[in-house]
Amino acid sequence: MSELKYLSGFGSEFTSEDPRCPNSLPKGQNNPQKCPYGLYAEQLSGSAFTAPRTENRRSWFYRIKPSVGHKPFKKFNKGNITHNWDGQEPDPNQMRWQPFDFPTKSENVHFIEGLNTICGAGDPKTKQGLAIHIYSCNSSMNDCAFYNADGDFLIVPQTGTLHVTTEFGKLTLKPNEIGVIQQGMRFNVKINEPCRGYILEVFGQHFILPDLGPIGANGLANPRDFLTPVAWYEDRTVDNYEIISKYQGKLFVCEQDHSPFDVVAWHGNYVPYKYDLANFMVINTVSFDHCDPSIFTVLSCQSEKKGTAIADFVIFPPRWSVQEHTFRPPYYHRNCMSEFMGLILGEYEAKRGGFLPGGATLHSIMTPHGPDLKCFEDASNEELKPTRVAEGTQAFMFESCLSLAVTKWGAETCEKLDPEYFKCWQGLKKNFTVLLGLATRKSVFFGGIASIP
Numbered sequence: 001m002s003e004l005k006y007l008s009g010f011g012s013e014f015t016s017e018d019p020r021c022p023n024s025l026p027k028g029q030n031n032p033q034k035c036p037y038g039l040y041a042e043q044l045s046g047s048a049f050t051a052p053r054t055e056n057r058r059s060w061f062y063r064i065k066p067s068v069g070h071k072p073f074k075k076f077n078k079g080n081i082t083h084n085w086d087g088q089e090p091d092p093n094q095m096r097w098q099p100f101d102f103p104t105k106s107e108n109v110h111f112i113e114g115l116n117t118i119c120g121a122g123d124p125k126t127k128q129g130l131a132i133h134i135y136s137c138n139s140s141m142n143d144c145a146f147y148n149a150d151g152d153f154l155i156v157p158q159t160g161t162l163h164v165t166t167e168f169g170k171l172t173l174k175p176n177e178i179g180v181i182q183q184g185m186r187f188n189v190k191i192n193e194p195c196r197g198y199i200l201e202v203f204g205q206h207f208i209l210p211d212l213g214p215i216g217a218n219g220l221a222n223p224r225d226f227l228t229p230v231a232w233y234e235d236r237t238v239d240n241y242e243i244i245s246k247y248q249g250k251l252f253v254c255e256q257d258h259s260p261f262d263v264v265a266w267h268g269n270y271v272p273y274k275y276d277l278a279n280f281m282v283i284n285t286v287s288f289d290h291c292d293p294s295i296f297t298v299l300s301c302q303s304e305k306k307g308t309a310i311a312d313f314v315i316f317p318p319r320w321s322v323q324e325h326t327f328r329p330p331y332y333h334r335n336c337m338s339e340f341m342g343l344i345l346g347e348y349e350a351k352r353g354g355f356l357p358g359g360a361t362l363h364s365i366m367t368p369h370g371p372d373l374k375c376f377e378d379a380s381n382e383e384l385k386p387t388r389v390a391e392g393t394q395a396f397m398f399e400s401c402l403s404l405a406v407t408k409w410g411a412e413t414c415e416k417l418d419p420e421y422f423k424c425w426q427g428l429k430k431n432f433t434v435l436l437g438l439a440t441r442k443s444v445f446f447g448g449i450a451s452i453p
Ligand SMILES: O=C(O)Cc1cc(O)ccc1O
Pocket: 291, 292, 293, 329, 330, 331, 333, 339, 350, 363, 369, 370, 397
């Protein structure tokens, strides 16, 4: 397959025409009496008509048939999506999941059928909240497309490449890339291998790039590294093209007689996009102490409360570690936010070997967590020379101000929750010493003075 082309920029106003139909985009207006090539004009609104200009998002499609020509929706009963957060008793324990299973070879499961909600909070009806899903699939969506009426999907592939066709054109998503497909955008996922990954769904707001403050005008995820597909269409009449809709937390399906990927030209600023995490420009201390992980924020979905995210997407990329007189790994921590972590590649520095690619952890609001015993002891005694950390690895975190509830699938059905997780902190020793009436940290004297009982 030839390399796909993309448009570059975050939040930009784009125009795109399939090269097979030059001048298919109307000039100077959105709704000509007759569109070029006999196309239909259709607007997709991603914000209220009256949203301030800085937040206003919409795109115009010029398509062979308008989306409205479909038969009635019926319930679609596959998959494990839920927004029922009351199915399980609340559980504040630290949670770790072993890598999630792929479907067995005897069953065909496509991307949408393979969605399993693991945790979340809030409600798409009131447009507040989020859901975290694990996807695990082994077959392609054939003559079947999906759209989410409830919110936006941030897709984090962990195994396998997703070949995604959208109304805007085609994009591929492979591990260490992420894709955002926003509310209402229709897409189809084809695969050539078993695929697994994580999805952060947000109900209320779209993702933005974080402000950079004193960092200045450049850095972290740079806008030009976000890629949007170019127009591509197929003119295909079929007996039964399925459109699956996620609406109020439930799936529905309807039929139509043509491919929904019939957009010949489009323009606008409401678009799907992808981003290669290898392009993240890492900022960190070059003196001492461990910076808060907000320095690694790729995208943020803001709540109404200033500086407080419904969800931040944060990564832990390969980088240099140079801090002096510092315990370099993550600190011990109790947080007013929920921390859901996944691992795309390699291992996570605070828990080498304990947290595996394709697995997950959840450290809920105010639940203590931090480095395991080995990490603490090694990092307390390591020689503090400049060193590469997280080489060949990529962990990430969805951090949310919401108190996340784990679903029945997450707690029971998936059978991956590890009851032994708490043990990784059980061996942490008391190193406290008092010497000549002065309190001090034994670590200063490691290997030297015995502790006084
Ligand atoms: O809990 C974690 O591992 C995530 C995390 C990383 C870090 O570098 C600092 C704080 C934090 O919560």
